[in-house]
Amino acid sequence: MSQTRRQKLASQFREILASDNVIDQPTSLAAYECDGLSAYREQPLLVLLPETIEQVQQVMRLCHQQRLPVVSRGAGTSLSGGALPHADGVVLSLAKMSRILEVDRLSRLAVVEPGVRNLAISEAVKSLGLYYAPDPSSQIACSIGGNVAENAGGVHCLKYGLTLHNILALKLVSAEGEIFEIDQRSLRADGYDLMPLLVGSEGMLGIVVEVTVKLLPIPRCARVVMGVFDSVEKAGDSVASIIAEGIIPAGVEMMDNPAIRAAEDFVHAGYPVEAEAILICELDGTEEEVLSQIELVENVLKKGGATETRLARDEAERLLFWSGRKAAFPAVGRLSPDYYCIDGTIPRKALGAVLRRVRELSTEYDLRVANVFHAGDGNLHPLILYDANNEGELEKTEELGSKILQLCIHHGGTITGEHGVGIEKLGEMCVQFSEAERNQFHALRECFDPLKILNPGKAIPTLARCAEHNAMHVHAGELPFPELERF
């Protein structure tokens, strides 16, 4: 029956799109079964690849008329299952809308289609001395439309902000197929400022079809210093001391011992494998600014108990210092058949306590955990090593991950800093937000999409989903953090 429905829909969509841009063969659909969170898979009815805004509108009108769930998708690099297909819906891939429409040097902006890769923007404007600042680690592959949907971050967020802070205008197609625009090139929002609502809405409020991004001048100078520590607490405190000096580094990254060892093994960046933690701190700006501050940072690290500090002597060494951090995920991936990346954020002062508890949990669950930490902005990425071929190990891993996220909430943090809720963290959303707050999210969604066809089942859990989640957790034993009033 589903096959008949598929064929019927396919022929309807082929009246809008070129035949090849409607994918209906199971072998081809398989490529769209999952995003970067490959533990979850689902085959959609169809995959649609519009090439123009008009086609997106026509597709949406048909989907709206048929009440067909629509999962929009960029490059499919989401780590939270945001682009997981709906079994009874279509995947709307924006991959073919990948042109850079306009670059304006004087206004320092670029107008791009949603399928343009993040890094492609910076590459296209490099000759003008400009770049696009947000740099999620998937920036070679991920698309700007996906970045907007997830409010993607990166290692330079502390100084340059998230996607939200670097977007000037958005053009979207609504669930009904109408175009609506948010234009803030004038630095003003008339009425309510809907930009923060739309950026990070995980494909639930509209289909992003055009993005105007802010471009920044490429800093004239960037220098990196590495601090080596015999405890993660000392490393964490040193970040606080750098900030107390009035310095906002372009990036401050921390890695713990398991992450250092994995990275060193993989890329041979010269990391000290005996260290409990390293800090990689980058400063950028004008040469005068950077040179005056880098010395200060080096002294702060020494005073903070660094057993050693290393200043990258040249650009090659700077990139070498970064190479280990940038390769941390695949490096950890080599140690184990599978790994699961967690994305909690905590106030930095809670780092010591959180990492201690993560170590205890790691022992309790008998699963290894390596930690990389965007130390400047408190975004912690514990990587849990597991083997999906072992019966029950994925479930055990997910349970450990959930405990770590609840630990983040407990310490005043949040369950997702930059990867999004998607399908993955629906349960934890029930912990972080009260019923009234979740109802507010649902009500907002219905303002944009009354039929709820855009990415249904993601990001905001239903009442029933939360009842199930909470029952499960009470059933499993004692209630975690009984002192949390909202649980």
Add this chain to the structure above:
Amino acid sequence: MDPIEDVDIEAELATQIAAVSATGGEIEIFGSGSKRFYGEPMEALPIDVSAHSGVIDYDPAELVITMRAGCKLSEIEALLARNRQMFGFEPPYFGADATIGGMVASGLAGPRRAFAGSIRDFVLGVTMLDGRGEILHFGGRVIKNVAGFDVSRVMVGSLGTLGVILEVSIRVIPVPETELTLAFEHGSVDKHVRWINELGAEPYPITASSWVAGCSQLRLSGSEQGVRHAAGELGGDPGDDCWDQLKEQTLDFFDSTQPLTRISLPPTSDDLKGDWAQLIEWGGAQRWISGVVDIAALRLEAEAIGGSVCAFQRHGSDVPVFHPLPAAMLKLQRSIKSTFDPAAIFNPGRIYPGL
């Protein structure tokens, strides 16, 4: 320095609002009244939230301050300054007793906004009372947070029409080591706008710009060496450190007997047609006109190039204060309002009819 008073009247406010909500009244959310001029006039029962005061959490190393909305802006800025920190958006007071709640609700920002970011960019979380008297928390106290729709930032500039802001967490920035103002002669608006935007493509530490009566000014902020070096490259004459007066609109340009119009344009836009006294800031994005203007004509002209016009102060009561929205957008925004405030009790009509 007296400590900031710690008074929590959250429960009383919730009870008050639930009562009004049940009886179908209307409320004007009131702090010090410093920004009451901003928006359409209203007649509703004032509810004073200025007593809801106190700093809930401030650890300078986290770069975040969480405080109750009734806190005086002056007291919070003094506290930040003692820790060599500040708000990055340079908020105007328009009254000595201006509150944090009013600052967030008005969304008004000063000269640094175009270079460091808006209040919205720095807000990390709010606790609010909705139109049912329910206490809701959105966002949080950490810099990176993508859990749930980002409602806290939508509160910025909503002028109290969505609910009562009880607490807010805001990211702060370090006070720059030094600042320097430079002055340059530019005969026309177009020359100034081109010049300041050309400079924007270079990595100079510019944190403010202005043009009035043929004189461009810019402010550099950062380390001694960085600022001195940039100043050496830029040239110009020593300027007048007038940024506070610009932010508070006490410069001579701001004639308190004349209507004041705020024009928001994509920064590199050409000068609008007309012969009037203008002050340009925010790299060209914010332009003030002092004097009588034809608002309707200006609105058409600005809208055509992606801008908007606000009848900021002292215009006739028949002139809508804010730039009208397209019908579909107004409908969407009204539906958003009703999700927070179904009985339309908060600041009725403060922005637009029904909003």
